[in-house]
Amino acid sequence: MKTLATRVLTALLLLVGVQAGAGEVAVSAAASLRESLSELSSHFARTHPGVTILKNHGASGTLAKQLEAGAPADLFISADQAWMDYLRDRNLVQAASITTLAFNALVFVGAPGKAASLQDLVKLERIGMGSPKSVPAGDYAMEAIKRAGLDRRLEKKLVMAKDVRECLMYAERGEVDGAFVYATDVLQATRSRLLFRVPQELYPRVVYPMALTSAGASKPDAVAFFNYLRTAEARAVLAKFGFSVQ
DSSP: HHHHHHHHHHHHHHHHHHHHOEEEEEEEEEEEHHHHHHHHHHHHHHHHHEEEEEEEEEEEHHHHHHHTTTTTOOEOOOHHHHHHHHHHHTOBBBBGGEEEEEEEEEEEEEEETTTTSSSGGOOOEEEEEEEEETTTHHHHHHHHHTTTTHHHHHHEEEEEESSSHHHHHHHTSSSSEEEEEEEGGGGSSSSSSEEEEOOOGOOEEEEEEEBBBGGGGOOOHHHHHHHTTHHHHHHHHHHHHTOOOO
C-alpha cells in the first residue's frame, strides 16, 4: 500500500508540474486574422507542444483600448499602423519589436449586380462599414469615400459595425446592400460576392504591424511565437488566406 501511495503521489506531482509548466501566450489580433492565426497557432504547437496560444480577436482600436485598460496580452497585431502607434506612445508595446506581418486590400462585397464601382454606391440604400473610430477597415473605407467626393452623398446610408467580420455578416444576411471588407474576408463569404476592389490610390495600403507587449517581451514562449510569425512557413500560411506578404 505504501508503494502504491507513493506512486500515486509521484504521479500527481508530475501532473501538477506539467500543468504549471505549460505556457500560455495571449495574442490580441485584428478580426480579419481569425482563420489564419488559428492555423498558424496549430502549426506552432507541433514544435511547441507545451504552449497554448490564447487568441482575442476584434477591432484593432477596441483591442488597443483593452490593452490600455490592463487586459493581458503578449502580442498585439493591428490592421493599421495608427493603433500600433497608439500603444507604442503609451509604452504598452516594445517599440523595437514592431514589424510588419502582412498586407491586405479593401474591397466591396454584396449580392451580384448591386454595384461595380464606388460611384455606384449612391444607388444603394444601406452600406455596411466598420466604425472608423475603432475599425481600420472602416477608417480606410471612409478615407476612400472622402477622396472620391462621395462622403456627403453616402453619410446617411452607412451602417456601422463593431469590426470587419460583423460588417461581412451584415452583407451575408442581406441586412445591407453591400459592405466594405478586406480582400481576405471574401474567402469567408458564402452568399456575398466580390463586387469591386477599392482603388488603391484612394486609401493608405492596409498594413498589419505586430509587436510584443511589455509583458510578452519577457516571456520566452511569446518571443518564440512572435519569431515564428516571421518565418517563411508563416508567410506561406498567410498567403494561403489571401494576405500579401511582400
